[in-house]
Amino acid sequence: MTEKNFKKAKLILDNKELDLDILNGSVGPSVLDIRNLYSKLGCFTYDPGYGATGSCESEITYINGEEGVLLHRGYPIEELAKNSNFLEVAFLLLNGELPNSDDKEEFENAITFHTMVHEQLINFYRGFRRDAHPMAIMVGVVGALSSFYPDSTNINDPQQRLISSRRLIAKIPTIAAMAFKYSLGQPFNYPQNKLNYSENFLHMCFSVPAEEYKNNPVISKALDRILILHADHEQNASTSTVRIAGSSGANPFACIASGIASLWGPAHGGANEAVLNMLAEIGSKENIKKFVDKAKDKNDPFRLFGFGHRVYKNYDPRASVMRETCHEVLDLLGVKNEPLLDIAMELEKIALKDDYFVEKKLYPNVDFYSGIILKAMGFPTEMFTVLFAVARTVGWVAQWNEMITDPVQRIGRPRQLYTGKTERSFIKLQDR
Secondary structure (H helix, E strand, C coil): CCEEEEEEEEEEECCEEEEEEEEECCCCCCEECCCCHHHHHCCCCCCHHHCCCCCCCCCCEEEECCCCEEEECCEEHHHHHHHCCHHHHHHHHHHCCCCCHHHHHHHHHHHHCCCCCCHHHHHHHHCCCCCCCHHHHHHHHHHHHHHHCHHHCCCCCHHHHHHHHHHHHHHHHHHHHHHHHHHHCCCCCCCCCCCCHHHHHHHHHHCECCECCCCCHHHHHHHHHHHHHCCCCCCCHHHHHHHHHHCCCCCHHHHHHHHHHHHCCCCCCCHHHHHHHHHHHHCCHHHHHHHHHHHHCCCCCCCCCCECCCCCCCCCHHHHHHHHHHHHHHHHHCCCCCHHHHHHHHHHHHHHHCHHHHHCCCCECHHHHHHHHHHHHCCCHHHHHHHHHHHHHHHHHHHHHHHHCCCCCCCCCCCCCCCCCCCCCCCCHHHC
């Protein structure tokens, strides 16, 4: 809960004065309350990308980019990734506390027994071209869920919000796996209630009717960690999209579909896909030095994806867990003579030792390692962002629920600095 600071900031404009309250969160920088700025002084603020603007009050996730800190409901992400599982973290994000034994059992059962989707949903997939990008399919199919589950779209009913939240978390992996199978021309696999969340997703993606699928616990644990590390990341582009869509009163399925569309961008959820594309462009270990030199050249537009982070000015706290998991998976699978993975491991060595990378704190980030792991598991690059969406749905749902119950939340309406033509008279066609 925010608290007002006894100190105030004073803003003076054209001999008009306005006292701005200073609000304090439980941790992190204070914020200036500028809600009365336009009504009192007749001006707006200008902040492209909202890099210095707090759009909401939230109790879910805290990030300190300078110190490399990421907390979910107060718990460090490293501790959650190493000691918890994805559905336990999902419960934490949604409810504010880790579940006890009864809570955990009830929640996991509720998710597990909602993983099937309406059979008629299969018809949606048949309407897409086989080579359609899986994220395009995800946007369309998730957006259509409201037509299949209209009984849980009343956002003002807490029980319906609970049902729709659980439906989304349960069904997104099934929808994602169906998108994957559709791209391969293989039959869809129904979910298996005896499997946990990550095991079930891998089963739906990789099993085929002709043979028995055997779960590998190291692989399923690695996927579970990937899901945990991507579950929520404060007010990023896709989360802000979900919140602003939800502020209009849109149903939860439409809101999550809007988040998926935003996540699709290469600057956001497509970063780990961009890493693999970059590795393919490098081509071989012999070319690494040439591309590293290009990245160091200020006059060269080439950039290395997967190094550094817009938010984290220090080491990405998720990357250390992901690095450990990455090497576990590669060792288990005995990946050898795989050019892209060889390039990635060599790049990692350089980045951790090279003075240029160290001085600028361009450490390998979570996207660098997650792309390598997912490729080693057998996922094509176009599925990387889909898996990101599977993980981030939990965060989107938690943020959407928090937004709906926030008493001061209003419909999103950013302002602008207009630089176009001033008012002018219409000119008839013959006089132009």
